[in-house]
Amino acid sequence: MSLLDAARTQAQQLFSPGGRDGLSSAERRDPMGLLVYGLNRLAQTDLLDRVGLRKQTEDGVFKITSAGFKTIGATSRAFTRTGSSKKQGTRSAATRARGVFDLTPTDDEQMLVDVVTEFAEEVVRPAATGADDACAAPAELLAATLEIGLPILGVPESLGGIAEERTAMAGTLVHEALAHGDMGLAVAALAPGAVATALSLWGTEEQQQTYLPAFTGQSVPAAALALNEPTVLFDPARPATVATRTDDGFVLDGVKSMVPRGPDAELFVVGASLDGVPALFVVESTTPGIVIESEPSMGLRAASLSRLRLDRVEVGEIALLGRVDGSTHAEAVRLSRLAWCALAVGTGQAVLDYVTPYVKEREAFGEPIAHRQSVAFMVANIAIELQAMRLVTYKAAGRVAQGQDAGREIALARQLCATKGMQIGLDGVQLLGGHGFVKEHPVERWYRDLRAIGLTEGGVMV
Structure with missing residues (x-):
């Protein structure tokens, strides 16, 4: 074994x-x-x-x-459907702070x-x-x-x-x-x-x-957290998807984009504006009015990203998830961004682990290219920025686990991982030279994936 x-x-x-x-x-x-x-x-x-x-x-x-x-x-x-619709569900306790x-x-x-x-x-x-x-x-x-x-x-x-x-x-x-x-x-x-x-x-x-x-x-069903929308200057706090109240529940209209595993998903959690305030709704995939379209993308291709169209989708009262004051939706956005930061750290580490031995083994003009200051400094910068990304992401995650407000820490992590993560991907391609542009090496795929960090909302969450 x-x-x-x-x-x-x-x-x-x-x-x-x-x-x-x-x-x-x-x-x-x-x-x-x-x-x-x-x-x-x-x-x-x-x-x-x-x-x-x-x-x-x-x-x-x-x-x-x-x-x-x-x-x-x-x-x-x-x-x-079972259980009480008004009774609060079970919650995990916050972790104990170690001081x-x-x-x-x-x-x-x-x-x-x-x-x-x-x-x-x-x-x-x-x-x-x-x-x-x-x-x-x-x-x-x-x-x-x-x-x-x-x-x-x-x-x-x-x-x-x-x-x-x-x-x-x-x-x-x-x-x-x-x-x-x-x-x-x-x-x-x-x-x-x-x-x-x-x-x-x-x-x-x-x-x-x-x-x-x-x-x-x-x-286990395939399922997806659908927060992103295909609009210019999309603001997750102001979704264009609209939920309208009815006597029996709600009607959803709008389009969500970059939804992972859309064609296979049996359940969606969808962000929509209810009375002008963002909220979350649980939507089963067989509900009439749902159409899923492919959304070919530059990166994250293995995730089968799709576009979810909601045309007069009628859902019951059970669909409303969490509070209606916007706080639940805002928390979902923050926790999703924290997850994307963690993904950026993992992929950035993959880039560093790949380029470090490469520059030591690749020779030019009779010596390893790692002997060139411009190359050595670029690799060092990847390691420095990656460690900063990891520390600020961990700090944000620790505060979330302890039940503390982590809005500031998550915002810092998001900004750092979006900008530096993309730079790490770019530098990884640059360090491989012509090899960085071809699919023989995985760095070009990691670069394409890292470009998504600053663009994507939803999909994953911690």
């Missing part, structure tokens, strides 16, 4: 999150959506290599996903990070190039992430999760470790956990008992 297998077995014994039987049904896709789904699943098998059709199929996937497709929401399971600025992970956090780190190295990194080309994460990889408990990391133990206390710090470490393998696959794997965490943080008893059992059971 490998170290990864042993660690995964240990995590299963401790967390007992269960496995997953397969992906959600796709019977209600239109022909184009079904074709994309079928080609992606076919591309994940070794049959194409045996019959010599790998290149032709991948070319077909690329052409179709570039042109786009449109599909109705994935066929969803029946979520049975010092100590960033040392706890034993439980370190064990979890060790499992995810090895998983990222042995499973995620080797699958990244194929997933980027296919614009989809391999089903086997997503199933493996369920085995180590990623979707229920933020769910309290009393609700079937693994959280004894607020898990913002553990979540940040997991996001960083997984992104060291590949950011696109990390987003695809962590997207369902964002919805489960949102329900754990703000859901009523009825919402938690209706939806969370699906995440803690044997077949």
Whole structure:
């Protein structure tokens, strides 16, 4: 048994999150959506290599996903409503402050990070190039992430999760470790956990008992936190998507963009303006009026980013998640940004780990290029900025875990990770010279992914 297998077995014994039987049904896709789904699943098998059709199929996937497709929401399971709609749901307690600025992970956090780190190295990194080309994460990889408990990391133990206390710090470490393998696959794997965490943080008893059992059971649904919108100068505090009150609930109208795993998602948490104030709504994918379109992107291609159109989507009172004064939506935006900062740190570390041995081995004019001051200083700057990104992100996560106001720290982390993360990606490409521009090396993919940090809202959350 490998170290990864042993660690995964240990995590299963401790967390007992269960496995997953397969992906959600796709019977209600239109022909184009079904074709994309079928080609992606076919591309994940070794049959194409045996019959010599790998290149032709991948070319077909690329052409179709570039042109786009449109599909109705994935066929969803029946979520049975139970519990009280007015009673507050179960919440995880804040972590105990230790009185010092100590960033040392706890034993439980370190064990979890060790499992995810090895998983990222042995499973995620080797699958990244194929997933980027296919614009989809391999089903086997997503199933493996369920085995180590990623979707229920933020769910309290009393609700079937693994959280004894607020898990913002553990979540940040997991996001960083997984992104060291590949950011696109990390987003695809962590997207369902964002919805489960949102329900754990703000859901009523009825919402938690209706939806969370699906995440803690044997077949975890694909799900997505949809906050981003395709508008110029988009402000997450002022979503253009509108929720209108009705006698039975609400009607949602608008468009959300950069939604991970949209075609497969069975559940969405959508940001919308209610009476002029931003709020969150839980929307099942089979609700009439939902249309999902492909959104081919520069980076994060393995996350299958999509556009979610809401045309007169009627939802009940149970859909409203959290408070209606705007505070819940604002907190979701902040916690999402913190998660993106962690992803930036993990990918930035991948860049540093890759370019450091490269510049020591690559020779020009009879000596390693690392002997050139301009090269050595660039590598040193990556390490310096990366450490600053990590420290401010950890500090923000620590304050969140302790139940303290972290608005300032998250804003600082967001600004630093967006600007310096993008620069790290650019410098990584520059240090490889011509090799940085070709797909033979992964740095060009990391650069494309890091460009998303300052643009994306939602998708992931700690």
